[in-house]
Amino acid sequence: MNKRVAITGLGFCGAVGNGVAALRHALKSGESGLKPLTLFDSELAGEYPVGQYAGDLAQDFRTRKRPLKPRELARLSRSDLLAMVATAECLSHARLSAAELGAAGAGVYLGQSVCGTYNSELRYIECVREAAQRGHASSRNLSALYVHEGANSCDAIAREFELAGPFASFMTACSSGANAIGLAAQQISAGKADVMVAGGADSLSRIAYLGFHCLGVMSPEGPRPFDAHRKGMCVGEGAGMLVLESEAHATQRRAKILGWLSGYGHTCDSHHLTAPHPEGTGAIGAMRLALADARLGAADIGYVSAHGTGTLDNDKVESIAIARVFGERAVPVSSTKRLFGHTLAASGAIKAIICLLALQDKSLPANFGLNTPQDNALDLLAQTRSAPKLKHAISNSFGFGGNNAALVFSEGP
Amino acid sequence: MSAVITGMGVVSALGSGVDAFASGLASGVNACAMHEFSLFGGQKRRAPAYMAAPADAKGLIEPRKLRRMDRLIRMCAVSARQALKQAGLDPSTFDASRLGVVFGTAYGALGTTQEFIDSWLKNGERHASPLAFMSSVHGIIASQIALDIGAVGVNLTLAQRDISFEAALATAIELLEQGKADALLVGGADELTSMLHEFANHFRYVERSAVAGADPWSKRGRVVPGDGAAVLLLEREGTPRKALARVHKARVGRWDVGPRAGALPQALAGFDIDRIDLVTTSRAGSANSAPLEAARERALDAALGRLLPKLTHRGNFGNFPAAGALQAAANVLMLQGQVFAPLAGGKPRTDLVGALKAPRCVLHDAASMTGSHAAYVMSAI
Numbered sequence: 123m124n125k126r127v128a129i130t131g132l133g134f135c136g137a138v139g140n141g142v143a144a145l146r147h148a149l150k151s152g153e154s155g156l157k158p159l160t161l162f163d164s165e166l167a168g169e170y171p172v173g174q175y176a177g178d179l180a181q182d183f184r185t186r187k188r189p190l191k192p193r194e195l196a197r198l199s200r201s202d203l204l205a206m207v208a209t210a211e212c213l214s215h216a217r218l219s220a221a222e223l224g225a226a227g228a229g230v231y232l233g234q235s236v237c238g239t240y241n242s243e244l245r246y247i248e249c250v251r252e253a254a255q256r257g258h259a260s261s262r263n264l265s266a267l268y269v270h271e272g273a274n275s276c277d278a279i280a281r282e283f284e285l286a287g288p289f290a291s292f293m294t295a296c297s298s299g300a301n302a303i304g305l306a307a308q309q310i311s312a313g314k315a316d317v318m319v320a321g322g323a324d325s326l327s328r329i330a331y332l333g334f335h336c337l338g339v340m341s342p343e344g345p346r347p348f349d350a351h352r353k354g355m356c357v358g359e360g361a362g363m364l365v366l367e368s369e370a371h372a373t374q375r376r377a378k379i380l381g382w383l384s385g386y387g388h389t390c391d392s393h394h395l396t397a398p399h400p401e402g403t404g405a406i407g408a409m410r411l412a413l414a415d416a417r418l419g420a421a422d423i424g425y426v427s428a429h430g431t432g433t434l435d436n437d438k439v440e441s442i443a444i445a446r447v448f449g450e451r452a453v454p455v456s457s458t459k460r461l462f463g464h465t466l467a468a469s470g471a472i473k474a475i476i477c478l479l480a481l482q483d484k485s486l487p488a489n490f491g492l493n494t495p496q497d498n499a500l501d502l503l504a505q506t507r508s509a510p511k512l513k514h515a516i517s518n519s520f521g522f523g524g525n526n527a528a529l530v531f532s533e534g535p
Numbered sequence: 536m537s538a539v540i541t542g543m544g545v546v547s548a549l550g551s552g553v554d555a556f557a558s559g560l561a562s563g564v565n566a567c568a569m570h571e572f573s574l575f576g577g578q579k580r581r582a583p584a585y586m587a588a589p590a591d592a593k594g595l596i597e598p599r600k601l602r603r604m605d606r607l608i609r610m611c612a613v614s615a616r617q618a619l620k621q622a623g624l625d626p627s628t629f630d631a632s633r634l635g636v637v638f639g640t641a642y643g644a645l646g647t648t649q650e651f652i653d654s655w656l657k658n659g660e661r662h663a664s665p666l667a668f669m670s671s672v673h674g675i676i677a678s679q680i681a682l683d684i685g686a687v688g689v690n691l692t693l694a695q696r697d698i699s700f701e702a703a704l705a706t707a708i709e710l711l712e713q714g715k716a717d718a719l720l721v722g723g724a725d726e727l728t729s730m731l732h733e734f735a736n737h738f739r740y741v742e743r744s745a746v747a748g749a750d751p752w753s754k755r756g757r758v759v760p761g762d763g764a765a766v767l768l769l770e771r772e773g774t775p776r777k778a779l780a781r782v783h784k785a786r787v788g789r790w791d792v793g794p795r796a797g798a799l800p801q802a803l804a805g806f807d808i809d810r811i812d813l814v815t816t817s818r819a820g821s822a823n824s825a826p827l828e829a830a831r832e833r834a835l836d837a838a839l840g841r842l843l844p845k846l847t848h849r850g851n852f853g854n855f856p857a858a859g860a861l862q863a864a865a866n867v868l869m870l871q872g873q874v875f876a877p878l879a880g881g882k883p884r885t886d887l888v889g890a891l892k893a894p895r896c897v898l899h900d901a902a903s904m905t906g907s908h909a910a911y912v913m914s915a916i
Contacts, residue, residue, distance in 0.1 A: 164660060165659075165660050165661070166660055166661070234673075234694075235672065235673060235674070237673065237694075239648075243652055246649070246652060246730070247652065247656065249575045250575060250653075250656060252575070253574070253575035253576040253577070256576075257576040257577075257578075258574065258575060258576045258578075259574075259575040259576070259733070261737065264733065264734055264737040265737065265738075267730075267734050268734075270642075270645075271641060271642070271694070271696060272641065272642075272643065272673055272694025273641065273694050273695050273696045273699075273905070273907070276695075277696075277905050277906060277907065280789055280792060280906065281791065281792060281906060284792045285789075285792065286788060286789050286792045287788065288786075288787060288788070289695075289787060289788075289789065289907070290693050290695060290702050290706065290787065291693060291694045291695060292691055292692070292693060293643065293672075293673035293674040293692045293693065293694050294674045294677075294690065294691060294692060295672050295673075295674050295678075298674070301691065305691075305706070308709065308713060309709075312709065312712070312713060314709070328652075328655075329648070329651060329652065329668070329671070332655055332660055332663045332668075333651065333663065333665075333668035333671075335660075335661075335663070336662075336663040336664065336665045336668055337665050337668065337669075388689060388690075388715075389632070389687055389688065389690075390635070390636075390677075390678065390681045390686065390687050390688065390689075390690035391687065392631070392681045392682050392684075392685050392686055392687045393682070394682075395669045395670070395675070395678065395679075395682070396669050403687075404687060407632065407687070521674070522669065522672045522674070522675070522678065523672070523674060523675060523677070523678020523679070523681070523682070523690070524678065524681075524682075524690075525674065525678060525690055
């Protein structure tokens, strides 16, 4: 990047709780938020656990910012609320007032994949049932299909927090959150914005739950990334939001700089709709681009936050790619998806927060669920490890369509 | 920084291909027709719409690949191939890491998403369709195009309601400016499905009666929906390929928060606005959108300091969120020396073009009811 970008606020919501403190606690304790699905009825609910947020999102938003009126709630999806709760936390954490956000022309970039489908799919199913029984769909259910639109969350955040600057919803499947953060950082680095709110959010949905099931990649015992006996992934939900600022803006208002976003790389496999390139060419390319963007060498990186979904193919290919970029067993690696499942578009944003916590706490999170490493190529973190000299970490995010993103984070002042 | 457009592809109600699009605009072809839409209850409803013609993939995409693409993806992939062909850019000989795709779509693969849900409603949760799931992902458009042409560079899909294309264009220009790519296929597409039509009809947003066509200047009417795709091949200045038009700036912002200035001041900052001789907009003309459209036009007049002709061609190709992509293709054609009198209710509004000569510089302004706003400036070579 032309200029490094300061990170001054973090917000999280997911299966391990509401708030970055809950995430930090889970990373230290290893307490997983994976539980049987209760959000919606499914005949598979007892077979495949999920990372479901247990709190009341409307109440959480009331606590963090203000009560939402029933009319407002009716137009917000579960994904929208997850994003708004995390955004409220990150802006509060950054101590940025509405006036400061307005004066800075702050914008919002959000990564999403599932978007409002948890709500819209239910309404669609209700429409189908009503039509079968009464010959037509009701006004109530047809109206509520409104929440399906992909831009809803981004619009809701911009309106609620009065962010008049650059804004966009990026849909690159499970790399969406990472891409949104990387592209927001580029806005700041290029001098087009001083403050950006960026991250990712996705809720659980029938489409995601049944979709990953029909692909045969779900695990009944929870994900065990990079384990030789891994059986697959678990779907989760959540949001991770960050406040990014130009160094000058953060310094001028004496904000606490939590860390720097120093590099971003993005590639496409152009290989298959869902399967990664078997040699990991796209993943390798994204990591190398991110390192080059950060003007760092592979040896400078002290931690790799792996995408690590726990599926057979993804972990195998990511392992090849990491070993190719950094060398075999050259850098500590972990995946944290056993804590809260694969949160899809939110995954890259939550992992960004995990990297920043690692840089702040000088502590690397364990690769939870690992018993027997799949191979000897990676220095997998069987346990939490102290890393007093950690200066730079990289986070990988890979999505359907072979969409790869990597972000490099560096320790703050 | 500016970028140049070196190729275009269009699949619309006016036909498949830029030639069909250009001749349809030039001759005032009214592509509005009555189409049949299925309601949830199984009943059929006939309503006017501008449904895109079948995407003609002959000589562009192998049948084997085409079979794996749904209607939306076909429109997009064929448009992308048309743009590459017009530019003379062979993706197999271009540095694949410097070739990318940036696409805007409000609804994405809505039809396939519905197909996926129907697959488990019909066959049971354990027998949902994996193919439909894979193809229902919102970002699948850019991925499918990359898969078809072998591009391994930037690959983004944006969803931004009525400015989805314009947001993609703004992002693409920034990526070129930052040196992240040398050539980007920038497109917009949306598909009109029966469910979407029923949803829009429920809000009394779409026209149901047999009208001759959309009238974007109506303040009381409903919109006549459409669908389609358009792709521009955007390259950095200095490309050896022939440039069709130049994009100077594209910006996205909001008109509903902050100083209510939207993206216009940023799009015009540092630009000699006296060069602008035509404005195009996203005017739809519905009773709901008319107040916003009137306010936007007042803002445009104030920003430019003079009254300029304002056109929209949604009466030619219909109204849909990513229709900005088709308007951009029309703008490129106008910058090459043609002026297209827009249709309103199926009739050409020659009064709007009057003595207008071929424009040299076009400002486009697009806004959505939900607060998003975009503007770009495009000029002749």
